Amino acid sequence: MKLLRLRVGQLRRFREPVEIRGLEPGLNLFAGPNESGKSTLVRAIRAAFFERFKSGSMDDLQPWGDSSAAPSVELEFEWQGERWKLGKRFLRQKRCDLEIGGRRFDGEAAEEKLAELLGYQFPGKGASKAQHWGVPGLLWIEQGDGQELREPVAHAGPYLKSALGESLGDLASSAGDGLIARVEAERAKLLTSTGRPTGEYAEVLRQHEDARARLEALDRDIAAYRQQVDRLAELRRLRAEDAGRPWDAYRRQAAEARTRLAEVQGWRQVREREAQALEHCAARQEHGRERQAAFARQREDLQQRARERDLTGRRVAELREDQPRIEEEAARAREDYRRAEARVAGARRQARRAELAGELDRLAPEQTRWAADLDQARTVQARLQSRRERLRGIQVDEAALKQLRSLDRTLAxxxxxxQSAATRLAYQLLPSQQIRMGDETLAGQGERLLLEPVELDIPGVGRLRIRPGGEDVADLARRRQEARDRFDALLAGLGVPDLRQAEDRAEQARALGEDIRLDESLLAGLAPQGTQALEDRLVQVERRRQALSEALAALPPAQAGTAGEAGEPLDEAEAERGLESARERLLAAEQRATRHEQMLGLAEQAGRTAQAEWQRLQDAIQAPERQEQERSLAARLAELRAQEATLRQSLDALDQRIDAARPDILEQDAQRFSRTADTLEQAAEARREEAIRVQSGLEALGAHGLEEQRADLAREAEFIGRRRDELKRRAEALDLLLGLLRAGRQALTRRIQAPLQRHLNHYLQLLFPQARLDVDEDLLPERLVRPGADGPSHEALDALSFGAREQMGLISRLAYADLLREAGRPTLIILDDVLVHSDAGRLDGMKRILFDAAQRHQILLFTCHPERWRDLGARVVEMASLRAA
Known part of the structure; x- marks a missing residue:
């Protein structure tokens, strides 16, 4: 089977028709990015074959948002030397047409013909599903489904087996399979399909298990009875020992331990009080030492104050010696600054005289330019006023002109x-005959349009009165007259005889308006604020020139002997730099004088302060009260050191007594003896209650006759065991016989599977040399066998990686296609983005396989990764080029 042409229209992404021609008999590669329409083409092919044209559930084929679209698909292909043409339209104007050579089929007959050819079936109602797709569902791989084989093979199974020449259904109807069915029925009475017991066999097993469980329960009851007898004797012996109340002695020992622990606790309280006293003594000593350190720091401060007093005295003497020199430097700086100021003033007067003269020279051409602009602006303004007056005389109302154009179109x-509604009078008179129509004489042949009632005079016959068009013509005449009246009224309002003159006047007004805008633009450039502003500006320039002349004349004449005015030019910037330098020198001299004065004042103040501080500390240290405080503090510190030694000796003695008593062990002894007493008393009470329970239980069991019950039950269990063994032997015999029969049938099945196995091995050798892919009796690949260093490895197909399963799925489909081709069945292979999980090495092997299969089958490969398939040996059809076509 070779697909020749595909055309789709109004289908999903393809709102406009798209047609593909010139398909190769082997590989055909379609490439494009995601959402470019590849899957839409695949869906179109599937819809053409699988979907009923009458189905109302094909809304997914319509372009998004276009509920009125009628998706259509047209296909042409060759099969066995004949050209097949298929056309289907869905949802709107539904139809299905099939042409084979010169034979035509339509509707459901055409659909059944296609299903019979390709090996699939249609659903009873609704959209087609995978279980209906048969052979095409196996050979047409949808995106992401390449690794799935079980369901497609199951749906295509009857067609594949038919292609092999025999089917497993034929085997099942043979005498051998009849025997297998009978053995399976007999076995099913005793065993399930998984070998588990069922029916009578399962019931006997259940009875035997129940009897065994009851025997075990009775044995447990008998053993428990004997154990309880022994336990009751033991409990009576222990109860006799509990009569002496041994736990009372342990409670007395616990009380003695708690008394000793209370005595040790008293020692701990005494130790805590003395430890607090020791901390208080240490704190008082620390306070005394801090006061002694403060007295020492005061004596050190007195010596520091004496050194500072001497230092400030020397500093005041040095500053007083420098004061005359600093005052002389400040006086020289003031004189230099006065001379620099006079030099700058002369330079500024010289610069002002030059500035006024230069501005006078600059304003002369400016005055001339403003005068010229004013003359030109006055000329343009006069021309603009004239044109505006002409525009007012010819201006046409644009709204009225627009309405006039609309009425002209309405009249037309x-x-x-x-003309369309008028009655057409066609006449053809004999050469010698004529008739009169109103004032007109008609002869020969011709045609007239009758828009108004007319009378025809026929010589020798009479008069005909014709009223054309009825009410429609009259209504059109009235409407035309109304439109004409409005049209004439507008012409009169505009003062023109017809629409052409109105258009001419509008064009003249437009041209004049353009001239006016040009003049306005020119005037805006010459006088943005009007001619009056230009006149004002010219007056301002003239006044400015007069003011400059007056200012130049008012400047004082140059004074002899003054630098810059006696004749030599003086640079104002240089003079200002000299003034700035003199100002900086003066400022520095004044700052030095001020700083010297401040430093002298501060030094004198520091000397007075240092003397006062020294005197204050000297008086405080030599005071009698201070001497008495130091003596008293030394005596108190000696007493505190003696008290600290006594307290430390007492604490050491208490620590030794507490450690020797071991309070932690005493507390543990009290807990241990108390728990021992409680445990012994609780155990005695528990044994008393247990003895009562055991006595009651023995009395209840002794009344049941356990030994007699066990003997009866043992006889019943022996009978059920003999029946179980009998059914077990029968079930095993039937299971063995069924296995032998199935093995024979499997040998026959392997002979039937040989053609498919041959094609699988052919492709597999191109990917895995010396490997094979085993298939089961349903013609489904189940195991990949590959050679290895430790012998052949057997891997279930489902246990392979996703990429490997995808590769095995494609190889299997190509083998099925070869099988169908040998059986004379049509094949077409469609692959939508397959092998996306294959590595580079495996992909190269799969390309060899695809190229080999393309020698026998037509393959349509759709991909969004064209770079991976460049070396496939097929022409790449870009999806963008299809849409553009």
């Missing part, structure tokens, strides 16, 4: 309508 339309 009404005239056309009248």
């Amino acid at each position: 339309g009404l005239d056309a309508a009248r």
